[in-house]
Amino acid sequence: DIQLTQSPSFLSASVGDRVTITCRASQGISSYLAWYQQKPGKAPKLLIYAASTLQSGVPSRFSGSGSGTDFTLTISSLQPEDFATYYCQQLNSYPPTFGGGTKVEIK
Amino acid sequence: QVQLVQSGAEVKKPGSSVTVSCQASGGSLSSYAINWVRQAPGEGLEWMGGIIPVFDTPKYAQKFQDRVTITTDESANTAHMELNSLRSEDTAVYYCATARSAYGPTVSWGQGTLVTVSS
Numbered sequence: 478d479i480q481l482t483q484s485p486s487f488l489s490a491s492v493g494d495r496v497t498i499t500c501r502a503s504q505g506i507s508s509y510l511a512w513y514q515q516k517p518g519k520a521p522k523l524l525i526y527a528a529s530t531l532q533s534g535v536p537s538r539f540s541g542s543g544s545g546t547d548f549t550l551t552i553s554s555l556q557p558e559d560f561a562t563y564y565c566q567q568l569n570s571y572p573p574t575f576g577g578g579t580k581v582e583i584k
Numbered sequence: 585q586v587q588l589v590q591s592g593a594e595v596k597k598p599g600s601s602v603t604v605s606c607q608a609s610g611g612s613l614s615s616y617a618i619n620w621v622r623q624a625p626g627e628g629l630e631w632m633g634g635i636i637p638v639f640d641t642p643k644y645a646q647k648f649q650d651r652v653t654i655t656t657d658e659s660a661n662t663a664h665m666e667l668n669s670l671r672s673e674d675t676a677v678y679y680c681a682t683a684r685s686a687y688g689p690t691v692s693w694g695q696g697t698l699v700t701v702s703s
Contacts, residue, residue, distance in 0.1 A: 478646075511689035513629075520679055520693035521629065532691070564629055568687045571636075572645045573619075575629040 479503050479567050483576035489584045496552040498579045500565035505545045509569035512541055512550045515578075516561045524563075525550065555581070586611035588680055588694035595700045596670050604697045606663045606680030613661050616682035619690055620654060620665045624676040632678075635663070638686040670701045 480503040490496050500510065508528040513521035523532045525541035528548055538553045552559055560583055565576040591605040606618070619634035633644035633654050642654045653666045663680055678697045681690035 509687060515629075520681075520696055521690075522693075523689050523691050526689035532689075566629075566689070568689060571643055572631050574631065578628045 478572055479506060479570060479574055481565055481567055481574055481576035483563075483565060483579050486577060486579060488579060488581050490555050490581060491584045492555055492557055494555045494584075496555050496559075496581060498550045498563055498565075498581075500543075500548045500550070500576050502546045502548075502567055502569075506567045506569035508544045509567055510541075510543070510548050511566045511568060512539075513564045513566065514559075514561045515564065521564065526568075557583075585692045586613070586616065586682055588682065588692055590678075590680060590694040590697045593698040593700070595702065598671055598701055598703055600670050601666060601668045602670060602699050603664055603666045604678050604680075604699065606665070606694050608661045608663075608682070612658075613656055613663055613682070614658055616684065617686050617688070618654070618656065618663045619681045619683065620652075621679045621681055621690075622676040623679070623696075624673070627676075632665070636686045667699075670699075672701050675699065675701045 482501045510528045512525040515521040524535050529541045540551045562578045562580045564578050586608045587610050589607050594602050596602050617636045620632045622630050632648050635642050651668045656663045680694040682692045683690045
């Protein structure tokens with residue numbers, strides 16, 4: 478199985494900050510990577526797929542980049558509603574594994 | 585996008601089985617890859633298995649291979665996930681989620697079903 482390592486696992490930031498989360502795959506996955514946002518008690522929400530394509534309706538402050546083994550999710554200016562946990566998922570091969578998550582909290 | 589509504593919370597004894605259902609509206613489940621993902625309390629997301637159009641049979645994570653069965657009832661536009669031989673570590677929220685293709689992201693998610701395993 479392909480392992481995904483997210484870093485950091487926890488991040489404390491302020492409204493307006495630029496935030497970057499990384500996801501590293503144990504082997505190359507081309508651009509078959511998605512990012513999800515999850516708030517407490519809610520199902521995950523798709524933010525980005527194919528490493529850099531913004532899902533319809535997702536604010537443009539979210540962006541994704543990378544290919545192969547190294548990927549990043551960037552929030553250009555953190556908003557109050559962005560405090561949540563973020564997960565990456567590889568879709569290159571089965572099983573479609575998830576990263577361990579990055580919890581973004583208010584500083 | 586298809587909307588997914590899951591069955592309600594369950595409390596089960598160790599060793600028993602549970603079936604979680606996922607009813608779709610706004611589209612036919614047969615048009616999608618249907619995934620089941622679980623999340624233990626305070627933990628991350630874990631893919632369990634799914635019915636994936638390009639595969640002839642349901643695909644399961646090796647960890648659950650011997651205990652999980654995923655089926656669909658096309659007439660009811662509903663998917664089911666049965667997990668057997670429950671243990672306390674299976675206490676989690678179980679989600680169904682659909683993707684447009686075998687290697688596509690999961691766009692629609694059910695609301696989640698809490699399964700509690702306790703003696």
